[in-house]
Amino acid sequence: MSTVTETPAPSTHTEDKHVLKPERSNLGLMRPDHNKSVLIDWLTTVDHKKIGIMYGAIALFFLLVGGVEALIIRTQLAFPENDLISAQRYNQLFTMHGTTMIFLAIMPLNAAFFNFLVPLQIGARDVAFPRINSFSLWAFVAGALVINFGWVLQAVEVMGLFSASGPTAGMNDFVPSMGWFGYAPITGIEFTGAGTDFWIMGLQILGVASLSAAMNFVVTIINMRAPGMKMMRLPVFTWMTLVVSLLIVFAFPAITIALAQLMFDRTFGTSFFVTAGGGQPILWQHLFWIFGHPEVYILVLPAMGIVSEVLPTFSKKPLFGYAIVVFSGAVIGFLGFAVWSHHMFTTGLGKVATAAFSLLTMAIAVPxxxxxxxxxxxxxxxxxxxAPPMIFALGFVxxxxxxxxSGIMHASAPADAQQQDSYFVIAHFHYVAIGGIFLAVVSGIYFWLPKIVGKMWKGKLSIWVAIFSTVGLNITFFPMHFLGLLGMPRRTHTYLEGFGWETYNLVCTIGSYILAFGIFLLVVDIIRCVRSGEPAGNDPWDARTLEWETTSPPQVYNFGRTPVIAARDALWEHKHGPENRRITYEEDDGHGIHMPSQSWMPMIASLGFVPLGLGLSLMQAGIPYMGYVAIFGLFMIALGVALWAIEGPGGYHLHPEEEK
Amino acid sequence: MVFLGGCDLNTKMSTFDTKGPIAETQLDLFMLTVWVTTFIFIVVGGVFVVAIVKFRERPNDDRPMPSQGHGNPLVEIGLIGASVLLLVIIAVPTLQAIWYTHDTPTDEHSKLGNWYPGDDLAEGSEDEVLVIRVIGYQWWWEFEYPQLGISTANEMVIPAGKAVHLELRSVDVIHSFWLPRIAGKVDLIPGRANAMWIQAGDNIEAWTEKNGAKGSELELQAAYNKYLEEEIHDYYYGQCAEYCGDSHARMLFRATVVGDDDFAAWVDSERVGHTAPDGMAWDEWYKIYDSKPESLTGDLNEGAKVFMGRGKCIACHSVEGNPRALGVAGPNLTNVGERLSIAAGWLNHHTEEDVLIEEEQYANFVKWIKETDVVKPGNLMWKANGNGIGELTDPDNPEQLKLLTDEEIHYLARYLQSLK
Incomplete structure (x- = not known):
């Protein structure tokens, strides 16, 4: 791997790199560097900023997809015994809404911020492994394609171009419909069809993407900090990235194993979760939540990191209790592994386990x-x-x-027995997910988009975004507390009249459209900013951290010369602090900045997951020859990785000082 | 939130309108968490609002730069201490409630031998509380009473004021038993022996203590009985709370809470079951049915013939008393004509005062038989009969049995109505 900290090996490839034209790799093929085609440039990029932007764009797309799914759900529930959509379609929609929002919207939105910001915040040129970064992005895309492939089949079937009979008869339902946590045994082969297989393979691939990205960030944050950027000087957002990356590294193996076991149950007839074969469905719940609860913090800690950057900037004050905020983030991450069974209070854990998980869950409320x-x-x-970012950050708090x-209310297990699997829980986690994570992410978008695109926001549309989204969110989800306490279970595609749920449901549905309109305005505002904003300048907000020191948008090499950090809140101290806390710069050694070469190979390797995932899923459904497609996918992955290794690191040098 | 305040919290499945010690414990605990968090909300939210208002930037603000302090350890440790303290206020009653709601009590009032008027209990069960085995199916409930040797479906009957032990089992996927006014939920998980206890209404000691009632034993007993009759005897609504497939939304159930004597009477009628139409003995009826069925006439006889014959109902359903109706794949239909709902609580035929409406019952039976897939998508009665029993069949699907005519369904519905 070629990185800044490594001394490039003295080979023919590192000579005379300021002549900026593409070179041949060890394979004898042209490297896709300095490509004139924008498309090729973006597809093969290893630049953390471009990768971050792509994560963000794809995540916003899936946010809209998940949002449309939610609107259909809410429309169906507006009236009792409504028959807008069938039970099966409803079940597909809530399953895909949850899966999409968690794995394809919030996680990649967080990844977008990690990618764009972390190297800038720590004064690095890029992440530690730029090509693995590219691999992670495309593996995420592959996983998203596999999970959503069922919608394509479903659409084709609805159009009458295809029906499940003959060799495809095993595919009785194409879209996952077992809930986003896929409790066994409803994921078993006798209860659900090909949708479950797409879901298993898709999540497995997304796990590969998340794991490789997480390891990349752990290494980056530990090793790539600029001189003087001690751990306790790191911006809190970078700290939270580190904690989240470690959570991913430790939490994802649990679901990887669970998904592999489930796949074996379905495809090869094992009995991990099949009662008739001596398996235990409850095992799935333990494995899933031992991943699933840390996952909650994987989603929310970056949001806390964003808010911990925005609040000090717009209060003109350092974060109160930096050390304790960082430490409590780490404690939340650690305790996050010790509370998983609070998702299972109604499964008959026994008194002692229930008590233990109840108390631990209360404990996590402290940090x-x-x-x-x-x-x-x-x-x-x-x-x-x-300012706009501040409005959303205050809304977040x-x-x-x-x-x-409402989380504390769930922690009390006997009270939770009434709340579990009711709309009360829906209200709880949407307040966390939308009121918490989403508002923080929007705050982050308003804060950093000027840095990302170099243009400033126009006008006051952000106020309307804030009003519609917070009002909509409260009208949608506050009544759900009452719905749950009045006995409405979640995941029901319809309900009878006369239980006192009609008014609440109608109000919720109206609220969801208000919220949707707020999100629509956000998209409009983003487009306006990107298309026609005024130049933002390096530091439009009078901010505190290092990313605001460089240009907007940053150059491909981030910093012309490596900054030397003398204090926490480096840029703030540089602007307002005493002399001895200013940022200084390393001397130019005349070699220029070593840049990594772009490559097709990470994308080829990770897109091999598409035929692998689809092939294994369809093979399970009994479609002929699909095993060969899966083998082809494996071959493609192996080939991509092998060529990636053989083509060599490459790289070239830039001399920013000379360009000026 | 004014419009929410005006809404009724005493609805059919409200966790606020508790009618038993478990739901009450759970509600008390919930309200405690509400008060504690409201207190935190007011304090923290108040400081938050004050901070935003007091320290907001003003136009042409030329005050000096805010102090760049990094925090105050004493304040922070103090706040951590305060939050721990507030959590302890919740934690202690939580632990008490976990222990209380977990183990089925065996108080004297609840022991079967002390309240069940019949003398036909299974051996050794006098000292046990009433046990009901709740078995979840996609998408209906079976309620077995092993000590009493009976089994019913979707509408359970329980005695007022007595602890009842529920054994929770599932034959397919995970379901969850939730009877909100009486108890929070516990899951039915395949391969796992879960249990819970429920109780509708307090026992006499708890009731006396709670109401501070005074008087002689007889007076107390009378007042207590009055309390049970007026406040507890009722028709309670429950629902499956764990997603269990296509028709999860339509897996409801009911619990009828009755006095001891009514309970015993119900058990008796469940045991006796039904004779053949017109009070004929089954042996006799079957003799005619097997030799010259055309001589069995009248609505009920016609319906019974469909039930035993072309309808194939007995392949899956049992009816007590009928020696050939022994199926176990579907709900037990003994006294189905008495139930206020069919199709696992989805199709209801009763007034607000829980009085059965016969015309609606008839219409519901017809609807259910003809349109099982509409009422409950994916259900076994639909699938196992090659997609349907009624005549609204798919003409392009040769595998579909065109089983029953509208006339036959009419008779069948009348016959089912007569099972009471």
Whole structure:
């Protein structure tokens, strides 16, 4: 791997790199560097900023897909005994809504911020392994394709071009319909069809993408920090990235194993979760939630990181209790592995286990509360400026608190027996997911998009985005607390009249359209900013951290010369602090900046997951020759990795000082 | 949130309108968490609002730069201590409630021998509480009473004021038993022996203590019985709470809470079951049915013939008393004509006061037989009969049995109505 910290091997490939034309790799093929085609440039890029932008764009697309799924769900539930969509379609929609929002919208949105910001915040030229970064992105795309492939088949079937009979008879339902946590045994072969296989393979591939990205960020944050950027000087967002990456590394293996076992049950007739063969369905729940609960923090900690950057910037004050905020983030990450069974309070765990998980769940409220106290402490005595990012960050604190409170209510296991699997739970995690994570992500978009595209926001549309999304969110989800307490179970495609649920449901549905309109305005605002914003300048917000030191958008090499950091909040101290805390720069050694070569191979390797995943899924459904497609996929992955290794690292040098 | 405040919290499945010690414990605990979090919300939210308002940037703000302090360890440790303290307020009653709601009590009032008026209990069960085995199917409920040797479906009957032990089992996927006004849910998981206990209404000691009632034993007993009759005897609504496939939304159930004598009477009628139409003995009826069925006439006889014959109903359903109706794949239909709902609580035929409406019952039976897949998509009665029993069949599908005519369905519905 070629990185900044490594001394490039003295080979023919590193000479005379300032002559910027593509070279041949060890394979004798042209490297796709300095390509005139924008498409090829983006497909083969190893630049963390472009990869981040692609993660963000794809994630926003899936956010809209998941949102449309949610709107159909809410429309179906607007009236009792509504028959807008069938039970089966409804079940597909809520399954895909959850799966899409968690794995294809929020996680990649977080990944977009990790990618774009972390190297900039730590003063690095790129992540530690730029080509693995590219591999992670395309593996994510492959997983998203496999999970959603069922919709394509379903559409083809609805159009009458294809029906499940003859050799395809095993595919009685194409789209996953067992809920996003896929409890055994409903994922078993006797209860669900090919949709479950797409879901298993898709999640497995997304796991590969997440794991490789997470390891990349752990290595990057540990090893690639600029001189003087000590761990306790890291921006909190980078700290949260590190914690989240470690959570991914430790949590994903559990679901990887569970998914592999499930796939074996379905495809090869094993009995991990099949009662008749001596298996235990409850095992799935343990394996899933031992991943699934840390996953909640994988989703929310980056949001906390974003808010911990935005609040100090717009209060003109350092984060209150930096050390304790970082530490509580780490404690949340650690305790996150010790509370999984609070998702299972109604499964008959027994008294002692129930009590233990109940108390541990309450315990995790403490570090979460600490963060909220510290955010309030940051505002106190500051100078609070209601810029767009700040409005959303303040909204986050407020709404996240609401979600946290209902979380404390769930922690009390006997009370949870009434709430579990009711709309109360839906209300709880949507306050966390939309009121918390989504508002923080929007805050992050308003904060960093000027850095990303180099253009400033136009006008005051952001206020309307804030109003519609927070009002919509509250109208949609606050009544759901009451729905749950009045006995409405979740995941029901319809309900009878006369249980006192009609008004609440109608209100929720109206709210969901208001929320959707807010998100529509957000998209409009983003497009306006990208198309016609005024130049933003390096530091439009009078911000505190290193990414605001460089140009907007940053150059491909990030920093012309490596910054030397002397304090936490490096840029703020540079602007307002004493002399000895200013940023200095390393001397130019005359070699220029070593840049990694672009490559097709990571994309080829990761797109091999598409035939592998689809082939294995369809093989299970009994479609002929699909085993060969799967083998072809495996071959493609192996070939991509092998060529990637053989083509050599390459690389070239840039001399930014000379260009000026 | 004004419009929410105006809404009724005493609805059919409300967890606020508790009618038993478990739901009450759970509600008390919930309300405690509500008060504690409301307190935190007011304090933290208040400081938050004050901070935003007080420290907001003003136009032409030329105050000096805010102090660049990095925090205050004493404040932070204090806040951590305070949050731990608040959580302990919730934690202690939580632990008590976990223990209380977990183990089935065996108080004297609940022991079968002390309240069940019949003398036909299974051996050794006098000292046990009533046991009901709840078995979940896609998408209906079986309620077995092993000590009493009976079994019913979708509408359970339980005695008021007595602890009842539920054994929770599932034959296919995970279901969850939720009877919100009486108890929170516990899951039915294949391959796992789960259990819970429920109780509709307090026992006499708890009731006396709670109401501070005074008087002689007889007076107390009378007042207590009045309380059970007026407040507890009722028709309760429950529903499956764990996603279990296509018709999860339509897997409801009911619990009828009755007095001891009514319970015993119900058990008796479940045991006796039904005679053949017109009070004929089954042996006699079958003799005619097997030799010259055309001589059995009248709505009920016609219906019974469909039930035993072309309808194939007995392949899956049993009816107590009928020696050939022994199927076990579907709900037990003994006294199905008495139930206020069919199709696992989805099709209802009763007034607000829980009085059965016969015309609606008839219409529901017809609807269910003709359109099982509409009422409950994916159900076994639909699938096992080659997609349907009624005549609204798919003409392009030769595998589909065109089983019953509208006339036959009419008779069948009348016959089912007569099972009471």
């Amino acid at each position: 979460t509360g600490v963060k909220i106290f510290n955010w309030v402490g940051t505002l106190w005595g500051g100078r609070v400026r209601f 407020w709404m996240f608190m609401m979600g946290g409170f």
